[in-house]
Amino acid sequence: MSEPIGRRVWAIAEGYIPGRSHGPAPEMTSHETACVLNAGDEEARVEITLYFSDREPVGPYRFTVPPRRTRHLRFNDLEDPEPVPRDTGYASVIRSDVPIVVQHTRLDSRQAENALLTTIAFPVDG
Amino acid sequence: MSEPIGRRVWAIAEGYIPGRSHGPAPEMTSHETACVLNAGDEEARVEITLYFSDREPVGPYRFTVPPRRTRHLRFNDLEDPEPVPRDTGYASVIRSDVPIVVQHTRLDSRQAENALLTTIAFPVDG
Amino acid sequence: MSEPIGRRVWAIAEGYIPGRSHGPAPEMTSHETACVLNAGDEEARVEITLYFSDREPVGPYRFTVPPRRTRHLRFNDLEDPEPVPRDTGYASVIRSDVPIVVQHTRLDSRQAENALLTTIAFPVDG
Amino acid sequence: MSEPIGRRVWAIAEGYIPGRSHGPAPEMTSHETACVLNAGDEEARVEITLYFSDREPVGPYRFTVPPRRTRHLRFNDLEDPEPVPRDTGYASVIRSDVPIVVQHTRLDSRQAENALLTTIAFPVDG
Numbered sequence: 011m012s013e014p015i016g017r018r019v020w021a022i023a024e025g026y027i028p029g030r031s032h033g034p035a036p037e038m039t040s041h042e043t044a045c046v047l048n049a050g051d052e053e054a055r056v057e058i059t060l061y062f063s064d065r066e067p068v069g070p071y072r073f074t075v076p077p078r079r080t081r082h083l084r085f086n087d088l089e090d091p092e093p094v095p096r097d098t099g100y101a102s103v104i105r106s107d108v109p110i111v112v113q114h115t116r117l118d119s120r121q122a123e124n125a126l127l128t129t130i131a132f133p134v135d136g
Numbered sequence: 137m138s139e140p141i142g143r144r145v146w147a148i149a150e151g152y153i154p155g156r157s158h159g160p161a162p163e164m165t166s167h168e169t170a171c172v173l174n175a176g177d178e179e180a181r182v183e184i185t186l187y188f189s190d191r192e193p194v195g196p197y198r199f200t201v202p203p204r205r206t207r208h209l210r211f212n213d214l215e216d217p218e219p220v221p222r223d224t225g226y227a228s229v230i231r232s233d234v235p236i237v238v239q240h241t242r243l244d245s246r247q248a249e250n251a252l253l254t255t256i257a258f259p260v261d262g
Numbered sequence: 263m264s265e266p267i268g269r270r271v272w273a274i275a276e277g278y279i280p281g282r283s284h285g286p287a288p289e290m291t292s293h294e295t296a297c298v299l300n301a302g303d304e305e306a307r308v309e310i311t312l313y314f315s316d317r318e319p320v321g322p323y324r325f326t327v328p329p330r331r332t333r334h335l336r337f338n339d340l341e342d343p344e345p346v347p348r349d350t351g352y353a354s355v356i357r358s359d360v361p362i363v364v365q366h367t368r369l370d371s372r373q374a375e376n377a378l379l380t381t382i383a384f385p386v387d388g
Numbered sequence: 389m390s391e392p393i394g395r396r397v398w399a400i401a402e403g404y405i406p407g408r409s410h411g412p413a414p415e416m417t418s419h420e421t422a423c424v425l426n427a428g429d430e431e432a433r434v435e436i437t438l439y440f441s442d443r444e445p446v447g448p449y450r451f452t453v454p455p456r457r458t459r460h461l462r463f464n465d466l467e468d469p470e471p472v473p474r475d476t477g478y479a480s481v482i483r484s485d486v487p488i489v490v491q492h493t494r495l496d497s498r499q500a501e502n503a504l505l506t507t508i509a510f511p512v513d514g
Contacts, residue, residue, distance in 0.1 A: 015399055015481060015512050021141055023171040023206065023239035024254055033499065037475075045401040047439055047479040061173055061206045080401065080439045080479035097163075101173040101206035101237070103141060111479070111510050113401035116252065121159065123249035123375055123501035126494065128402055130510045132237050132256045134141050147267055149297040149332065149365035150380055187299055187332045223289075227299040227332035227363070229267060242378065247285065249375035249501055258363050258382045260267050273393055275423040275458065275491035276506055313425055313458045349415075353425040353458035353489070355393060368504065373411065375501035384489050384508045386393050 015049040016111040019134035020104045024114070025060070027086055029096035031119045040119050042085040044104060044131075047111040048075040054106045060094065061101040068092060075110065104131065141175040142235040145260035148228045150240070151186070153212055155222035157245045166245050168211040170230060170257075173237040174201040180232045186220065187227040194218060201236065230257065267301040268361040271386035274354045276366070277312070279338055281348035283371045292371050294337045296356060296383075299363040300327040306358045312346065313353040320344060327362065356383065393427040394487040397512035400480045402492070403438070405464055407474035409497045418497050420463040422482060422509075425489040426453040432484045438472065439479040446470060453488065482509065 028040035048054040054077075057070035071088050075081045085094050085102075094100065104112050112131040117124055154166035174180040180203075183196035197214050201207045211220050211228075220226065230238050238257040243250055280292035300306040306329075309322035323340050327333045337346050337354075346352065356364050364383040369376055406418035426432040432455075435448035449466050453459045463472050463480075472478065482490050490509040495502055 015397070016510070019141070021173055021175070021237040023173040023237045023256070024169075024208070024241055025171075025206075026208075038498070043402075045403075045477070045479065047399055047401040047481075049399070049439060049479075049481055061175060061204060063205055063207055067204050078439060078445050079441055080403075080477060081441055082402070082404075082477040099171070099206060099208040101171065101175075103173075103175055111399040111401045111512075113507065113510075114254075115402055115505065116254075118250065118252055119499075120164070121249045123499045124496065124503050125250050125252040125377070126496055126503040126505040127241065127252040127254040128492075128494075128505040129239065129255045129381065129507045130401070132142070132239075132259070133510070134237075145267070147299055147301070147363040149299040149363045149382070150295075150334070150367055151297075151332075152334075187301060187330060189331055189333055193330050225297070225332060225334040227297065227301075229299075229301055240380075242380075244376065244378055246290070247371075247375045251369075251376050251378040251503070253367065253378040253380040255365065255381045255507065258268070258365075258385070260363075271393070273425060273427070273489040275425040275489045275508070276421075276460070276493055277423075277458075278460075313427060313456060315457055315459055319456050351423070351458060351460040353423065353427075355425075355427055366506075368506075370502065370504055372416070373497075373501045377495075377502050377504040379493065379504040379506040381491065381507045384394070384491075384511070386489075 014109040016109040017133040017135050018106050020112040020131040021134050022102045022114045022131045025100035027096050028118050028120045032122050033119050038119050042116045043082050045082045045113040046075050047080045050108050051077045052108050054108045054110050056106045059103045140235040142237040143259040143261050144232050146230045146238040146257040148240045148257045151226035153222050154244050154246045158248050159245050164245050168242045169208050171208045171239040172201050173206045176234050177203045178234050180234045180236050182232045185229045266361040268363040269385040269387050270358050272356045272364040272383040274366045274383045277352035279348050280370050280372045284374050285371050290371050294368045295334050297334045297365040298327050299332045302360050303329045304360050306360045306362050308358045311355045392487040394489040395511040395513050396484050398482045398490040398509040400492045400509045403478035405474050406496050406498045410500050411497050416497050420494045421460050423460045423491040424453050425458045428486050429455045430486050432486045432488050434484045437481045
């Protein structure tokens with residue numbers, strides 16, 4: 011299980027956390043997630059930079075993923091250097107010092123029934 | 137943050153703007169969006185060409201994305217050279233003079249509860 | 263607009279046409295679609311082969327996409343050599359004699375409100 | 389139909405089986421599926437390894453896909469070496485001894501109306 015899997019730089023052009031939700035928190039709260047898989051044997055040090063339409067990028071947001079672990083990071087929970095604004099379009103670039111795999115999801119519960127979307131992020135390098 | 141990220145030509149084979157909507161406009165209006173990330177240090181000059189089933193392509197629709205910015209462009213808002221017809225299948229090719237990343241989304245609110253879809257567009261070049 | 267865009271062989275591992283629907287036909291009928299973009303200057307001759315869990319592949323289903331056109335082909339409408347069974351998992355391989363782009367979508371209206379999914383198909387060649 | 393199609397190693401960073409469902413089982417039970425297409429002429433021996441946030445990987449889960457067949461494998465049904473926990477984030481790596489294509493889907497029926505997501509998995513090798 012020690013084979014390196016994935017890439018070091020990923021991009022997600024879509025980003026939007028709805029400001030309203032239906033249903034019990036936190037499970038059904040409208041949210042976006044970067045699902046990160048580190049299948050390798052070294053800890054991954056990951057940095058996310060957020061891009062907006064009308065101001066300079068914000069970041070990096072730093073976190074780690076232990077070896078042979080996945081981490082499903084809600085953009086809603088990012089706080090340092092600043093929270094992600096709701097009802098605002100953004101995009102993100104994810105950089106890691108070891109290969110990882112990144113998948114993007116959103117649960118949207120603005121209306122009574124939830125909607126979902128997902129895509130593998132775009133692998134930037136090589 | 138000046139590393140060029142992405143490709144110069146992208147394709148989206150799916151396109152369909154539902155003609156009906158439920159919920160408050162513009163947020164819950166049925167729409168399709170091309171989310172464009174320009175993570176580089178130069179302005180991106182972007183051109184979209186639309187393809188239909190029964191007539192010649194329409195375009196280019198021209199817009200720019202400033203350096204280190206994202207732009208979430210609703211196909212609903214395209215007007216020059218002509219609006220995008222509703223309830224009509226189409227496809228699109230997006231060309232930029234610098235590398236960008238493109239992701240496609242639809243919010244469909246024809247029925248009372250909204251549905252969502254997304255995918256990273258297809259990177260055409262290299 | 264004459265640049266060849268895409269690949270000649272694509273695969274979609276998911277396939278499932280729900281047997282039930284809510285809402286007005288054909289718009290809201292549960293369906294799966296292969297959205298094909300032919301951005302080139304030559305007609306695309308396309309063949310779809312369907313794979314099942316418990317019997318030999320079925321096909322090819324043949325159709326064409328004119329130059330500079332898109333075609334959003336519902337799997338529901340395939341009839342020759344045989345219709346696609348409902349409520350049955352399948353997969354598909356799409357071959358073309360010129361480069362095309364293929365995107366897969368499903369609208370599922372088994373319940374009162376519709377759900378959507380999409381992904382760019384997997385480009386097999388090169 | 390004997391052309392080898394796909395890759396030997398695939399990754400899915402997202403994984404989450406909702407613990408609750410609405411609607412008749414098994415069709416509308418909340419579930420995640422790995423749709424596997426083996427378009428080649430040799431049986432595919434496939435192994436899935438699951439990754440979690442807080443413990444070592446689990447697996448391999450072993451199954452086969454006959455030549456020229458598809459298999460839509462519900463993660464809900466995995467039992468050996470252990471069932472997949474509900475309401476828990478995970479990720480997966482799928483390895484095959486021959487080329488296959490893998491697509492990931494979820495049907496979420498926690499609320500009254502179902503939601504869907506899908507993406508082609510990330511092709512790890514070559």
